Amino acid sequence: MTSWTASDIPDQSGRTAIVTGSTSGLGRVTAAELARHGAHVILAVRNPAAGEATARDIRAQSPGAQLTVRTLDVASLDSVRTFASQITSELEAVDLLVNNAGAENLGARRTTVDGFEFHLGTNMLGHFALTGLLLDTLERGREPRVVSLSSLTHKRAHLDFDDLQWERRFNANRAYGASKLATTVFGIELDRRLRAAGSPVISTIAHPGLSRSGFIDHAWKDRGRIAQLMGRLFSVIATQPTEQGALNQLHAATAPGVGGGDFFGPGRFGETRGPVTRVHASTEARDPGVGRRLWATAEALTGVTYLSTR
Template identity: 65%
Template sequence: MTGWTADRIPDQRGRVAVVTGANSGLGLVTATELARRGARVVLAVRNTAAGEDAARRIGGDVEVRELDLASLDSVRGFVAKLAVDHPAIDVLVNNAGVVLLGPRRVSADGFELQLATNMLGHFALTGLLLANLAAARESRVVSLSSITHRNAHLDFDDLMFERGYRATRAYGRSKLATTVFGIELDRRLRAAGSPIVSALAHPGLTRTNLTPRAWEHRGRLGRWIARAGLAATQPVEQGALAQLCAATEPGVRGGQFFGPSRLWETRGRVTEARISREAADPAVGRRLWAVAEELTGVTYL
């Protein structure tokens, strides 16, 4: 992967790509590069006005559809229409996410909001689109992890963090859950003999709008901390390369995990990233999968 850039993305004409959270940050860059290579790109966004603005900036063959990953009703409504309009989907980039630094918040379904958005919503979305992914040749699912997953732990007795809530720990837990999901999905796809590839990526420390939003409630001090933190990060165009590589590079294998190569994987060129022991544990994968099926009502593989 040495020196991998967006210029290495193969021709995407005739392919359909769905990118969640595509109106800004990593998702916007990912959608832009896929459209630039000729893909029909579905911008799956919570704010459709922001999505329409992004579509105008991207140009090419793009469409905007409403999707709130923190609502299972929204996920099901989104899939019901998309699955009919696009019987075959080549790429699903599970990019959308939230970062919270304030008090505990819950989703429309009563789940801790970061876990709901970052993992459970994508679990349901992927499962409901599995037949469409299977209908395409060489299709891929890319799950967006984070280096924070390595310091996190899944407490199955309090998965929703109802006791002793700390937002930063809850975020890390949501990204560990996302990583476990991507790896367990690969195991199950292989066992089923499916040609769908489940790969993972993380952006290191990247300059997006998630950090400033997370610190908004802290006033002037929070805004100063956000600006100082962003100064140490890499541009979003660089941070998006790992997920673009996972989504498009020929020969990517199921279970591969991509991220930056320098300074403890916080920045730099794309390389294969390190997965925590807990994330790679098949027993954890099986247990989280069973819980996710129960919570979302989506059963597959």
């Protein structure tokens, strides 16, 4: 694939896009570029004040940008349901859902307000519920897409369905990787079910490689000054700018010719950096049996049921 840049994003005029976690990092870049290319972007954010500040900044860069701020905390099913209810009552159709919001907790085990392990609940279960609750509205969209944000860490991860919530032996790094594996499994299984249902919605997946999205600073913030300096040095040497990392999800969201189940990530240095390229999910992520089991588990945990199979 030739190098794809933000300049290659097609005109998005007339399209409505929802970007979760859009006040910083990859989500902010994604929202700004979609708005710059004409989309009406709904900033789905946990902190509405930060969302309004982000909207002002984007408008300053792109006068006339169409932006709406709505409160959404994907770590709370009540918040997800409230947000989805607002969207479905206000809008006839949504064309794009970018499930970008994520959480990385490198401390002790935490849970969401619903009692889910924090990584799993935030990175996957909240977006699973959100997608299901918005699916009818998405199906009325123009060439609608759902983009799920994966991570390189999914390739080293494993889903232990006997301890999916990490209640026995918690390890923050492994829990984060497992949540990103779950997100990848969800994106692929969503594609299978959308195809089987004959839905116009396509499900795509992207990962940013090693990008300066704020997660690295967060990962080192409680480890002392020397560790923080080492983390920043690593960031400068080994990572790529956030704008480059975000191109992968922007490509998945907007590029012509993208198909259901397509997965995009950086094309160089072991998918850590470089131009947007089609990449492969792990063997476990592509396993239909894992997909079916995770889907059933997510339905049971969230109470949101959709695209059921016989």
